[in-house]
Amino acid sequence: MLLTATAFILGFSEFNIIGVLNDISLEFQVSVSSVGYLVTIFALVYAISTPIFTTLIGQHRLLRVLLGLMSIFTLGNLLTVFAPSYTILTLSRIIIALVSGVAISITMTFALKLAPKERRAWLIAWVYSGFSIAAILGMPIGTWVSEHWGWRISFLVITLLSLILLAMLAVYLPNQLRQSQEQEVGLGSQLVIFKDWRILLGVLIVIFNFTGIYIIYTYLRPIFVTGMDIPTALITPLFMAYGFMTLGSNQFSGRLAAHSGLTKMPRIYGILTIALACLPLGLHLTWLGLTIIFIMGFSMYLINSPIQLHFLGITEQDYPQSMVLAASLHSIFCNVGIATGSAIGGLLVAHSGLVSVGPGGATFIIITLGLTLILNWLNQHWQGKTNP
Secondary structure, three states: HHHHHHHHHHHHHHHHHHHHHHHHHHHHOOOOHHHHHHHHHHHHHHHHHHHHHHOOOOOOOOOHHHHHHHHHHHHHHHHHHHHOOOHHHHHHHHHHHHHHHHHHHHHHHHHHHOOOOHHHHHHHHHHHHHHHHHHHHHHHHHHHHHHHHHHHHHHHHHHHHHHHHHHHHHHHHOOOOOOOOOOOOOOHHHHHHHOHHHHHHHHHHHHHHHHHHHHHOOOOOHHHHHOOOOOHHHHHHHHHHHHHHHHHHHHHHHHHHOHHHHHHHHHHHHHHHHHOOOOOHHHHHHHHHHHHHHHHHHHOOOOOHHHHHHHHHHHHOHHHHHHHHHHHHHHHHHHHHHHHHHHHHHHHHHHOHHHHHHHHHHHHHHHHHHHHHHHHHHHHHHHHHHOO
């Protein structure tokens, strides 16, 4: 529960910006597409800082490191609450991003250390579900609070919840756990996993999957309000409904992982490609638009558990010195995709309007489909070599 709660609070802070884009835009007199770049900046900092800081953890006690990171996270959100300018707001998002990636990597390491091997897929799915719960409860609550008391109060709620979580982590998580009992290995020895094409293809799948999704997801509120002309009063319930779809996505992702999930992903990506390509039509037919958005919500995280177990399985067998880095690969490159997708989405919205984000997302998803087919072929080929 605490590991899921940690993912929830990290996700709440990350996603809340999406729910309050319009409000921040109005206060600081900047365009919605410019505020959308806060998502890009956050994800870029997250992706760059996470592997660097993760390799510096060494043999320090994981709980001590996690508590330090979550303290900085809490202070970063407090700075967001009192940000006097758009520049300071951006700085606060950078501070939060610097620690969020390492925090979720440590959370995932706790999950791997505490769960028996046969329950890994289940627990990994629940940790990822913390982000979906943030989408179900966090972002809608943040949006509702923003509409009634201002966007700053929504980040104050995150700050207070972070303080409560800090106290619970200090009391209930084991404090002697470390990355490993073995002698520390150098960064070069850990990076050897990137010489394996199975790892590289998995990384590309994560990047292109989230690029395609976040071209659209970053501008979900403008799509609802401006594109589909949905009343503002319905936005919070719609965000909650979308969040429930992503929770189902994470939970079903765990089931897929337990039953050769990567082999089933090409069909899912095929359906998603067609759906996103039809989104321009959905801007004129609200029922179709909502159906497409909910299909995207359910598809959004299906790759999570299968690809995470793919990374961990290869690393455990062939590169055991790189286990901690492998545990953070999904988190790192998911945010590369988020940064790329939100940036491309911003360019598309600025130059071609909301009508262009659906086809833009579909383009990246069809590339993801092709990469997944190649990876499945390579896995079968590799399995044939090791088990003649």
